Amino acid sequence: MSEHSTDIAIIGAGLCGLATAALLSSLGIDARVFEASKTAGGRIRSLPGPSSPDLRYDLGPAWIWPHNQRMLQLAEQLDLPLMRQHSAGNLIFQDQTGSMRRDLAFATMGDALRIPGGLARITDGLAARLSNGIVAYQHAVTAIEQDTFGLTVSGKTPEGPFRVSCRQVIVALPPRLAAARIAFLPDLVAETKQVMSAVPTWMAGHAKLIAVYDRPFWRSQGFSGDAISHVGPLVEIHDTSAEEDPQGEAALFGFVAPQEVQDTADREAFVSRALLQLKELFGPEAGRPAKVFLKVWAADPLVATKRDQETLTSHPQYGPLPIVESWHDRLFLSGTETAPENGGFLEGALEAAERSVAWVRRHLAKSNNAVPGL
CATH class of the missing domain: 3.90.660.10 (Polyamine Oxidase; Chain A, domain 2)
Known part of the structure; x- marks a missing residue:
């Protein structure tokens, strides 16, 4: 089993996840991105x-x-x-x-x-600007668990399981996908999981x-x-x-x-x-x-669930998702579907990245950590 440690674990190397990592890196904050596929970009795909x-x-x-x-x-x-x-x-x-x-x-x-x-030139460019090792490809996260000292993120790679010790997690995935594919320990309350599962996945x-x-x-x-x-x-x-x-x-x-x-x-x-x-x-x-x-x-199993096969007749109303109190300082649900103003668009992915970084800085400041730029 491979073992990693980082201050901030970001789940998903789409536009939001990569932009979040780039912003945190510019502030000198330790972060790593865990991506299930072989390449970055998520729903941005150029062939x-x-x-x-x-x-x-x-x-x-x-x-x-x-x-x-x-x-x-x-x-x-x-x-x-x-x-x-x-x-x-x-x-x-x-x-x-x-x-x-x-x-x-x-x-x-x-x-x-x-x-x-x-458009993949955007995500390729962001990924190229991150230091080697910040993005871990073919690392499919299956569980996020709280413990006495912080969080443990675990999952699968082609070589076997992996575990990551961290202080905070940013889930930069479609909410439906996160609810269906990731086990949260302790479990999210039923209302939160229902809200996540009800959010239509952009592009799906x-x-x-x-x-x-x-x-x-x-x-x-x-x-x-x-x-x-x-x-x-x-x-x-x-x-x-x-x-x-x-x-x-x-x-x-x-x-x-x-x-x-x-x-x-x-x-x-x-x-x-x-x-x-x-x-x-x-x-x-x-x-x-x-x-x-x-x-x-x-x-696409790395993007959508069966529920996403439903036809949408209009652009969904997206916005911030609730956070269970027991996860308040440790877990942030991000991605374009959570953006208050530009949800479901590329601009929304960057808006969500900014909100994710603001959340990290707020909570690091509360815990009396020295954060460059505060």
Whole structure:
């Protein structure tokens, strides 16, 4: 069994967990991040297309908005460029009968910004700035236990079990996932677990299909790549090209309800249906992509639970979660779903990281520890 010790244990190396670790590190506070998967990023996932590893496509969130000051500042700190969501050209609208309009000159996401080469450049950049050893990959936390001297975090790695001794724990996971996958000793009260389990996991209500082509042919036809369909299976479609190149590799993505692709055996048939739809909307070339990605977030065991397969009809109301009094000074539930103002967005993950660090500083100050910057 491997043994670790740290002042602050952070569970999850998504955007919130990494940003929390970076902020604590900048204050000289000892912290380690424990991540179940092989890589950082959580729901931020960017995979390379067929022509170059530098052209990556976002299977999770992709957009940064002009009012997202934390995200804009972070991109600047990491020296990452921004590009506007492609919006020139007409939107295609398909009604319930299948009839289409191709003359709608407006863009649904025209104000959005993106990171050329994929949003994972943000989380990759954060992870790279952390000292070696701060992020422990393939460390799946299964239990958090209180004892006389502090907390013990335990779990599994491919090599066997591990244990971590610490003073405080920040759980930077979707609340539903934390409630389902982590044993708390002593147990959280039933009301807290019910509240955690009731919080919909951001992104889990979506599946995302990306079709990559050798060029953005729809633009020369006068289309932006935006489409809204009441027939499906793709209900909302956008240009998701990895860079703004009028002749280079390009891509379209579509959102789909996860119920359409719950069964893995049906995914090949689903992809065929989606390509037929793209062909109908954008012409024959749309049916012949060089590569297709399909990510069903509700089926990812490191992100979602079975309850997350429920379709959401609107953006959930997110916010801070209750803390059981017996865990008050030791456990903090974080992640974008806990952000009061920007819950469920990238900005919310950074907001939650700031709240986590403020909580650590408050409680370290109470215990008369010298914290740089206080």
